[in-house]
Amino acid sequence: DVKVTQSSRYLVKRTGEKVFLECVQDMDHENMFWYRQDPGLGLRLIYFSYDVKMKEKGDIPEGYSVSREKKERFSLILESASTNQTSMYLCASSLSGETLYFGPGTRLLVL
Amino acid sequence: GENVEQHPSTLSVQEGDSAVIKCTYSDSASNYFPWYKQELGKGPQLIIDIRSNVGEKKDQRIAVTLNKTAKHFSLHITETQPEDSAVYFCAARRGGQNFVFGPGTRLSVLP
Numbered sequence: 777d778v779k780v781t782q783s784s785r786y787l788v789k790r791t792g793e794k795v796f797l798e799c800v801q802d803m804d805h806e807n808m809f810w811y812r813q814d815p816g817l818g819l820r821l822i823y824f825s826y827d828v829k830m831k832e833k834g835d836i837p838e839g840y841s842v843s844r845e846k847k848e849r850f851s852l853i854l855e856s857a858s859t860n861q862t863s864m865y866l867c868a869s870s871l872s873g874e875t876l877y878f879g880p881g882t883r884l885l886v887l
Numbered sequence: 888g889e890n891v892e893q894h895p896s897t898l899s900v901q902e903g904d905s906a907v908i909k910c911t912y913s914d915s916a917s918n919y920f921p922w923y924k925q926e927l928g929k930g931p932q933l934i935i936d937i938r939s940n941v942g943e944k945k946d947q948r949i950a951v952t953l954n955k956t957a958k959h960f961s962l963h964i965t966e967t968q969p970e971d972s973a974v975y976f977c978a979a980r981r982g983g984q985n986f987v988f989g990p991g992t993r994l995s996v997l998p
Contacts (some may be wrong), residue, residue, distance in 0.1 A: 780930070807984055816896070817930070818976060818988035826984060833889075834985070866930055873984050876917060878930030 780879035788885045795854040797882050799867030808850035813864040857886045890913040891979050893989030900967050908976035908992045909987045917979040920960045923970040925974045
């Protein structure tokens with residue numbers, strides 16, 4: 777079974793802090809994704825990566841950056857957290873670009 | 888770009904009844920349409936998908952239909968059970984890695 781793990785289930789940060797969300801997958805998938813989930817808005821793509829050290833902007837990249845130094849690990853970085861970044865963050869991986877395998881999510885609260 | 892609408896936003900059915908969730912998409916070039924189920928505290932999980940060259944697909948109690956002309960697709964769940972209670976997301980993919988998700992439908996199956 778594919779396993780996608782995220783470093784934290786819940787996180788509370790202060791405005792202006794730098795925040796790191798880590799994601800690891802164990803199935804040697806090429807593609808990894810960061811989504812943000814908000815009520816009534818569904819899942820919106822922040823960034824994705826199709827190879828080590830490669831990244832592509834999604835629909836809402838502003839205020840975020842990513843890092844992929846190893847194939848199995850994809851990190852989402854909030855350079856200076858703001859209250860409007862309070863949300864559920866979902867990491868996903870895929871082999872073929874079709875089936876997405878999601879992690880359990882990190883619920884981030886920015887105060 | 889692609890836009891996906893999903894209705895209804897909430898749906899309550901009696902156990903044993905059928906449930907139907909409908910989605911429409913805007914980009915006629917979209918060619919792959921997955922459905923994801925998200926249970927409480929978990930990440931979304933793929934339950935069924937359909938490609939643009941197919942009109943209908945079934946998997947036990949779950950079916951998906953696609954009308955390319957009208958640009959809409961639907962999820963049908965028959966003989967609903969309490970474990971079907973979850974949030975369901977439809978999505979559309981035009982090509983490459985980028986999916987656009989609908990806002991989600993919260994399904995409650997009442998005993």
